[in-house]
Amino acid sequence: MSDLAVSGRVSAAVATVIDALGAQWPGRVSLAEAVRLHHANTMTWHRPQMPDAVFFAETTAEVQGAVRLCAQHCAPVIAFGTGTSLEGQINAPFGGLCIDLSRMNAIVAVNEEDLTCTVQAGVTRKQLNDHLRDKGLFFPIDPGADASLGGMAATRASGTNAVRYGTMRENVIALQAVMSDGRVIRTAHRARKSSAGYDLTRLLVGSEGTLGIITEVTLRLHGIPETMAAAVCPFETLDGACKTAIAAIQMGLPIARIELLDELQIRACNTYSKLSLAETPTLFVEFHGTSASVDEQVAMFKAITGEYGGGDFQWSTRPEERSKLWQARHDAAFSCLTLRPGAQVAPTDVCVPISRLAECVAETKQDLADSGLFGPIVGHVGDGNFHVAVLFDRDNKDDVARVKGFTERLARRAIAMDGTCTGEHGVGQGKIPYLVEEFGPALDYMRLIKRSIDPHNIMNPGKIFTLDPGPDETLQ
Amino acid sequence: MSDLAVSGRVSAAVATVIDALGAQWPGRVSLAEAVRLHHANTMTWHRPQMPDAVFFAETTAEVQGAVRLCAQHCAPVIAFGTGTSLEGQINAPFGGLCIDLSRMNAIVAVNEEDLTCTVQAGVTRKQLNDHLRDKGLFFPIDPGADASLGGMAATRASGTNAVRYGTMRENVIALQAVMSDGRVIRTAHRARKSSAGYDLTRLLVGSEGTLGIITEVTLRLHGIPETMAAAVCPFETLDGACKTAIAAIQMGLPIARIELLDELQIRACNTYSKLSLAETPTLFVEFHGTSASVDEQVAMFKAITGEYGGGDFQWSTRPEERSKLWQARHDAAFSCLTLRPGAQVAPTDVCVPISRLAECVAETKQDLADSGLFGPIVGHVGDGNFHVAVLFDRDNKDDVARVKGFTERLARRAIAMDGTCTGEHGVGQGKIPYLVEEFGPALDYMRLIKRSIDPHNIMNPGKIFTLDPGPDETLQ
Numbered sequence: 001m002s003d004l005a006v007s008g009r010v011s012a013a014v015a016t017v018i019d020a021l022g023a024q025w026p027g028r029v030s031l032a033e034a035v036r037l038h039h040a041n042t043m044t045w046h047r048p049q050m051p052d053a054v055f056f057a058e059t060t061a062e063v064q065g066a067v068r069l070c071a072q073h074c075a076p077v078i079a080f081g082t083g084t085s086l087e088g089q090i091n092a093p094f095g096g097l098c099i100d101l102s103r104m105n106a107i108v109a110v111n112e113e114d115l116t117c118t119v120q121a122g123v124t125r126k127q128l129n130d131h132l133r134d135k136g137l138f139f140p141i142d143p144g145a146d147a148s149l150g151g152m153a154a155t156r157a158s159g160t161n162a163v164r165y166g167t168m169r170e171n172v173i174a175l176q177a178v179m180s181d182g183r184v185i186r187t188a189h190r191a192r193k194s195s196a197g198y199d200l201t202r203l204l205v206g207s208e209g210t211l212g213i214i215t216e217v218t219l220r221l222h223g224i225p226e227t228m229a230a231a232v233c234p235f236e237t238l239d240g241a242c243k244t245a246i247a248a249i250q251m252g253l254p255i256a257r258i259e260l261l262d263e264l265q266i267r268a269c270n271t272y273s274k275l276s277l278a279e280t281p282t283l284f285v286e287f288h289g290t291s292a293s294v295d296e297q298v299a300m301f302k303a304i305t306g307e308y309g310g311g312d313f314q315w316s317t318r319p320e321e322r323s324k325l326w327q328a329r330h331d332a333a334f335s336c337l338t339l340r341p342g343a344q345v346a347p348t349d350v351c352v353p354i355s356r357l358a359e360c361v362a363e364t365k366q367d368l369a370d371s372g373l374f375g376p377i378v379g380h381v382g383d384g385n386f387h388v389a390v391l392f393d394r395d396n397k398d399d400v401a402r403v404k405g406f407t408e409r410l411a412r413r414a415i416a417m418d419g420t421c422t423g424e425h426g427v428g429q430g431k432i433p434y435l436v437e438e439f440g441p442a443l444d445y446m447r448l449i450k451r452s453i454d455p456h457n458i459m460n461p462g463k464i465f466t467l468d469p470g471p472d473e474t475l476q
Numbered sequence: 477m478s479d480l481a482v483s484g485r486v487s488a489a490v491a492t493v494i495d496a497l498g499a500q501w502p503g504r505v506s507l508a509e510a511v512r513l514h515h516a517n518t519m520t521w522h523r524p525q526m527p528d529a530v531f532f533a534e535t536t537a538e539v540q541g542a543v544r545l546c547a548q549h550c551a552p553v554i555a556f557g558t559g560t561s562l563e564g565q566i567n568a569p570f571g572g573l574c575i576d577l578s579r580m581n582a583i584v585a586v587n588e589e590d591l592t593c594t595v596q597a598g599v600t601r602k603q604l605n606d607h608l609r610d611k612g613l614f615f616p617i618d619p620g621a622d623a624s625l626g627g628m629a630a631t632r633a634s635g636t637n638a639v640r641y642g643t644m645r646e647n648v649i650a651l652q653a654v655m656s657d658g659r660v661i662r663t664a665h666r667a668r669k670s671s672a673g674y675d676l677t678r679l680l681v682g683s684e685g686t687l688g689i690i691t692e693v694t695l696r697l698h699g700i701p702e703t704m705a706a707a708v709c710p711f712e713t714l715d716g717a718c719k720t721a722i723a724a725i726q727m728g729l730p731i732a733r734i735e736l737l738d739e740l741q742i743r744a745c746n747t748y749s750k751l752s753l754a755e756t757p758t759l760f761v762e763f764h765g766t767s768a769s770v771d772e773q774v775a776m777f778k779a780i781t782g783e784y785g786g787g788d789f790q791w792s793t794r795p796e797e798r799s800k801l802w803q804a805r806h807d808a809a810f811s812c813l814t815l816r817p818g819a820q821v822a823p824t825d826v827c828v829p830i831s832r833l834a835e836c837v838a839e840t841k842q843d844l845a846d847s848g849l850f851g852p853i854v855g856h857v858g859d860g861n862f863h864v865a866v867l868f869d870r871d872n873k874d875d876v877a878r879v880k881g882f883t884e885r886l887a888r889r890a891i892a893m894d895g896t897c898t899g900e901h902g903v904g905q906g907k908i909p910y911l912v913e914e915f916g917p918a919l920d921y922m923r924l925i926k927r928s929i930d931p932h933n934i935m936n937p938g939k940i941f942t943l944d945p946g947p948d949e950t951l952q
Contacts, residue, residue, distance in 0.1 A: 111829065111831060112726075113722065113726060113829075113830065113831035114829040114830055114831045115725070115726065116829070155671060156670075156671040156675075157671075158669055158671075162669060166646070167669050169669070169675065169678070170642070170646055179921065183917050183920075184917070185915075185916070185917050185918035185921060186915075186916065186918060187915075187918055188896075189891065189894045189895055189896055189914065190829045190894040190895070191827040191828055191829060191859075191860055191861075191890075191894070191895040191896045191899065192827070192829075192830070192859045192860055192861075193634055193638060193643050193645070193827055193859050193861065193896075193899055193900065194632075194827060194896035194898065194899060195631060195632040195633075195634075195682055195825075195896075195898045195899060195900050195901060195902040195903070196896045196897055196898050196902075196903055196907065196910075196911060196914055196915075197682070197903060197911055197914075197915060197919070197922050197940055197941075198679060198682065198683055198687075198922045198925060198926075198940075199632075199645065199675075199678045199679060199681065199682055200918055200921060200922065202645070202675045202678035202679070203674060203675060203678070203679055203925075205675065206671055206673070206674065206675055207674055211674075222728065223726070223727065223728035225728075246589065249591070250588075250589060250591065250699070251699065252698065252699035252701075254730075290772060292768060292769075292772055293768075293769050293772065296766060296768055296769065349671075351667040351668070351669055351670060352667055353587065353589075353590040353592070353666045353667060353668075354589065354590055354668070355587060355589035355590045383667075383668045383669050384667055384668055385667075385668075385669065414667075415665065418665045418666040418667070419665055419666070419667040420664075420665055420667045420670035420671075420672045421672055422670065422671045422672050423667065423669055423670060423671060424669065424671050425671060426671040426672075427671070427672055427673060431672065434672075435672060435673055438665065438672055438673075439661075439662075439663075439672075439673060440661070440662065441659050441660070441661050442661035442662060442663055442676055443673070444659075445655065445661060445676060445929060446673050446674045446676065448928045448929055449674060449679075449925055449928060449929070450674075451928065452924045452925060452927065452928035453921060453924055453925070464673055464674075465673075
């Protein structure tokens with residue numbers, strides 16, 4: 001028996017896996033607490049749950065080797081990209097092996113003529129876009145964090161550009177994945193469309209590592225638009241800003257980004273990102289196209305804002321101004337801490353049909369006030385998707401209870417409005433309780449699929465749904 | 477024992493189902509041979525295989541009742557919409573019950589603000605678009621035939637507009653389905669995006685009735701563009717036409733339709749649809765947008781055609797001219813019979829990355845010639861998808877053998893070019909042999925899913941993959 005197993009810190013099964021991995025790939029398995037903690041969830045208010053060890057894989061064959069060992073010994077296995085997920089997706093509630101894919105960061109192929117590329121799972125979106133820039137191409141999905149493309153596929157990520165370009169659901173063409181039995185599959189070829197067989201690509205996109213570990217991703221690319229114009233438009237009311245977004249979508253304006261920031265978030269951005277915007281509900285907007293088409297879009301959008309109380313409408317095609325604006329938007333999550341230094345942030349995420357958006361945001365604002373809570377609202381409002389960054393004191397039990405109650409009501413409010421408890425953050429550990437409400441009996445078929453593809457529940461156990469009784473998943 | 481079972485024509489299990497259905501819903505079950513034959517595959521060269529009986533369902537609860545009976549007695553159950561699938565999807569190689577959904581033709585809801593609608597599975601695309609016209613909305617997916625939306629979802633249909641608007645994969649938001657155990661599920665709510673759980677919607681889209689019977693479909697709608705312009709452009713060579721399509725896609729032109737017809741197909745259209753086009757490879761194109769944007773697109777496209785030997789470029793925004801053009805395109809399948817009256821048509825369907833399109837079409841043309849075969853080529857070339865309508869004598873064994881050899885080589889050629897054996901017709905019975913080549917070990921996970929969701933293989937058995945030894949699926 002190995003020393004590890006004798007120590008009693010990890011199960012005999014996991015110890016065997018770790019010993020075998022270390023023997024085969026010396027120096028690539030870490031048991032250090034700092035490393036293990038870095039690979040547990042640290043971005044949000046979920047309690048970190050460390051894996052027993054971290055394996056730094058460099059090839060698909062190595063991932064396969066590690067998964068085979070885990071399969072042989074029924075050890076949990078959790079994929080790690082950049083650790084930027086928000087619902088505890090990389091936590092290890094049952095311990096086990098974390099496979100870090102960040103060294104698998106090769107861009108395998110760019111097929112310019114087909115507007116596709118294939119990358120290893122550890123390539124990040126910024127790395128890819130840096131690589132593509134000279135070719136006049138870009139990959140639009142943009143969740144804020146510089147996440148890995150494997151992780152973005154696994155969590156069905158989206159972000160600010162989704163209103164025009166879709167989410168990972170629409171932009172992943174094919175995946176290579178190591179399944180729970182250690183076999184490597186490729187879900188599809190590179191044709192733009194196919195009617196051949198079940199859509200395993202879309203099944204793995206959003207499966208959060210519970211069915212297989214994504215090792216390569218084939219993506220759709222887009223040409224960098226001739227002209228990109230960003231605009232900022234303040235509104236008298238949140239309702240006016242929401243209704244502007246709704247009207248723009250309904251009239252089919254091919255808007256590339258339309259982001260809502262409420263007055264609190266604008267205050268935070270002003271402080272953190274050194275902007276000087278009026279502290280009122282505001283839309284950040286972007287238009288892509290030919291020069292003539294962008295001019296036309298801006299004019300049409302301006303006309304809409306006028307109808308809903310939109311104020312002084314500023315726009316620019318200068319790259320440095322666009323960058324500053326979107327950097328501020330992406331830093332929203334950090335900036336909100338300036339509103340209450342030392343506070344903990346609970347990031348929420350719901351999505352409703354756009355016709356219910358204004359109502360859902362208004363009820364949520366009221367609920368915040370009624371609950372004595374405080375937090376800015378930001379949203380990808382063109383998709384009906386918004387977040388509240390609730391700021392609270394994690395050492396105050398009452399505060400924690402109020403936040404829990406608020407996030408539960410928010411999820412249920414969205415579901416009741418024919419929406420979803422998560423538009424882009426995924427289920428992880430945090431949204432498990434709401435899936436029954438959202439899916440009813442359909443959830444049983446998800447479980448059937450999970451059991452058939454991963455019969456021993458070794459792939460990221462304790463995420464999306466609970467199959468076995470496990471540790472208490474509650475927060476804090 | 478029922479008379480039916482005593483007759484020996486159907487199994488005791490199926491006889492029990494038929495008797496029970498007839499007792500519960502008198503007059504709604506037909507055993508007539510003409511009705512059963514109408515519900516077997518008749519559109520293509522696959523041999524029709526009749527179901528034992530046809531049940532005309534009028535509600536989801538009735539579909540549920542019928543499926544429960546079939547589940548109880550392990551009887552095969554096949555969904556029928558309009559019978560326009562092309563690969564034997566509605567054939568009943570093991571007999572069983574066909575559920576005809578054409579009476580479930582209610583438009584349940586149109587949510588204009590959200591650009592969504594929910595329809596029963598039997599609603600056809602033309603019926604839906606007639607209903608939507610006054611609201612300024614349309615549903616773009618257009619496989620040619622006036623197919624039912626349930627059937628289009630089940631086969632992952634696409635067609636001429638897919639290059640701009642996507643396929644059923646991108647345009648189905650949610651489905652209601654009766655699963656093999658008789659339970660009714662709804663796969664998603666109506667939000668534009670969601671990261672909650674496995675994507676059951678996309679799993680059922682393209683599953684061809686092998687996992688469940690789709691009874692309601694929630695779809696994305698689009699605003700009718702302010703301006704639509706159709707254009708016809710003849711080319712000196714097929715290669716020039718293909719390369720024009722490739723260049724238009726690569727430069728990001730938001731072209732709504734780009735269809736290739738070779739010289740044979742143009743000759744057929746001239747005869748059948750009374751056109752007077754030059755008999756040379758030709759692109760039929762359509763542009764959607766504001767008036768200014770369409771003008772700009774036309775100018776850009778015209779510039780591209782000039783580079784690749786495009787000739788006299790005619791375009792029109794007049795609805796009657798547009799309709800005549802697209803009607804001719806949709807009648808291509810019928811028109812080609814004018815080239816060889818009395819012949820049988822074998823419709824093929826492959827899709828490759830667009831960079832391989834010109835090469836794939838050229839090799840296929842050569843293969844036709846080398847095989848002594850004859851058939852026009854039409855294609856949704858913006859997607860890399862094309863069809864050959866091979867015309868042959870079904871009573872001539874040599875002819876049949878040559879067609880089989882040709883279609884096999886075509887499927888394998890597409891797969892070898894990183895494409896798919898079917899871009900839009902689906903697998904049905906005809907493409908089963910190629911999935912092993914296209915998917916390798918990934919096919920095993922499709923089978924695992926099938927077995928977990930439909931453990932007794934009652935849902936459209938003998939389609940997509942063979943799970944059990946069954947009757948010979950070979951053609952003719």
